[in-house]
């Protein structure tokens with residue numbers, strides 16, 4: 221498969237290593253404005269975007285216009301997500317966004333949903349999310365923490381929003397910490413006066429995120445439509 225890497229930083233480089241090991245070819249490594257490239261004239265099967273929040277929407281929609289399927293892991297651009305979906309459908313292209321491509325985090329999401337269902341109505345327990353990432357991260361809270369909050373909100377009758385740091389009674393507080401070299405740690409806790417129930421996912425490296433993105437790229441090639449990691453992992457997440 222011929223892959224365009226939109227963003228060639230920490231994730232782009234890790235994806236390259238895994239993709240090449242799986243027999244794919246990297247035909248573009250983008251580090252600046254996508255307008256400088258004539259995608260129509262290039263032979264690209266799938267684009268994988270791990271760039272920066274400011275660039276993601278333009279990168280993604282430029283690919284849709286050239287009928288190139290996109291796997292996007294960039295976080296911090298979701299105010300434009302619905303517009304991107306509309307454009308994908310209009311151009312009859314293909315798209316997967318995931319706040320986190322690792323299989324482990326997608327299993328953790330399932331656990332989070334189940335725990336949220338159990339804890340709904342347990343008014344003695346206060347829910348909180350904490351995320352820890354490296355100091356170069358541009359956005360806070362992390363996309364994964366936002367996904368965790370949305371999954372809890374879908375199950376919890378008392379919560380209808382999330383807030384960075386200090387939250388109102390109907391909101392879930394998300395604490396974001398930045399510590400050098402941490403690839404990504406997420407904790408969901410329910411604390412009462414008596415005890416605390418906690419679930420945690422700790423990434424030991426970027427390998428899981430990158431492998432998941434390459435597997436998603438292999439999966440989406442030749443498809444049309446808007447998909448999620450749940451579709452890609454449907455066999456594992458039954």
Ligand SMILES: NC(=O)C1=CN([C@@H]2O[C@H](COP(=O)(O)OP(=O)(O)OC[C@H]3O[C@@H](n4cnc5c(N)ncnc54)[C@H](O)[C@@H]3O)[C@@H](O)[C@H]2O)C=CC1
Nearest residue numbers: 227228229230231251252271275293294295319320321429
């Ligand atoms: N969904 C997931 O599983 C994961 C998502 N991420 C997200 O992926 C993104 C990238 O993360 P890292 O690689 O750690 O960041 P990074 O800062 O190491 O790399 C970003 C790269 O984007 C490049 N860039 C700047 N402007 C660009 C443009 N207009 N078009 C294309 N590229 C451009 C920069 O030169 C840089 O090389 C972040 O938003 C991060 O939150 C990171 C890890 C996992």
Ligand SMILES: O=C(O)C1=N[C@H](C(=O)O)C[C@H](O)C1
Nearest residue numbers: 295319320357362363364404
């Ligand atoms: O910026 C990162 O590094 C990561 N970003 C993603 C997020 O915002 O959730 C996923 C992962 O935790 C690493």
